Amino acid sequence: MSEVTGVPVVRQVVLDCRDPRALAEFYRELLGLRYRAGDEPPPPGQPDPAGADWLCLRRPDGEPCLAFQAVPGLPEPGWPDGPHPQMLHLDCTVPTVADLDRAHGRALALGARLLRDRSDDPEEPLRVYADPAGHPFCVFVVPPD
Incomplete structure (x- = not known):
């Protein structure tokens, strides 16, 4: 909670992507994060309705960290420049x-x-x-x- 009344607090960073599950798994492994309850991957071979749209990862202490939002057809960003430059890193x-x-x-x-x-x-x-x-x-x- 913000110490100053009425001042927004950053909750998490949201990354737009074509495949939320794949990108969430990458960052979960890389950064040692865990899924928000209900966002865990399904058993192998089962449908993944949560992974089709929006997933959240949390720090080990439970605090929100990263989220992943499906954006079909999203072009890959270029770095340091390109036709679709980065907007955030x-x-x-x-x-x-x-x-x-x-x-x-x-x-x-x-x-x-x-x-x-x-x-x-x-x-x-x-x-x-x-x-x-x-x-x-x-x-x-x-x-x-």
Whole structure:
């Protein structure tokens, strides 16, 4: 809840995509999130009515985090430019370069594409990826205080 009465609070970031289940599964695995009750995948071979339109992922503490909304025919965003430029991207952090390298392997294994590699930058090691739907996201090092 906002500390200032009447001021909106960001609840979650919503990513438009063609396949909400596929993109939700990517971020669930990548970020260690869990489904909102009722949004879990059905057993194999069963229909997935929830996954056809809108899904929500939550942090391990239960707080909302990401949601996925079906938009049929959505063009894939381009980064850094292209016919359909990005409108938003996610910034994710890890505490060390070793963690950045581990996250890199996980991201690629889950279907991300590497767009830019600055993992050797001494000021701010980072990598930029596209998720399976083409949305860009960054993983960079922010050492603990």
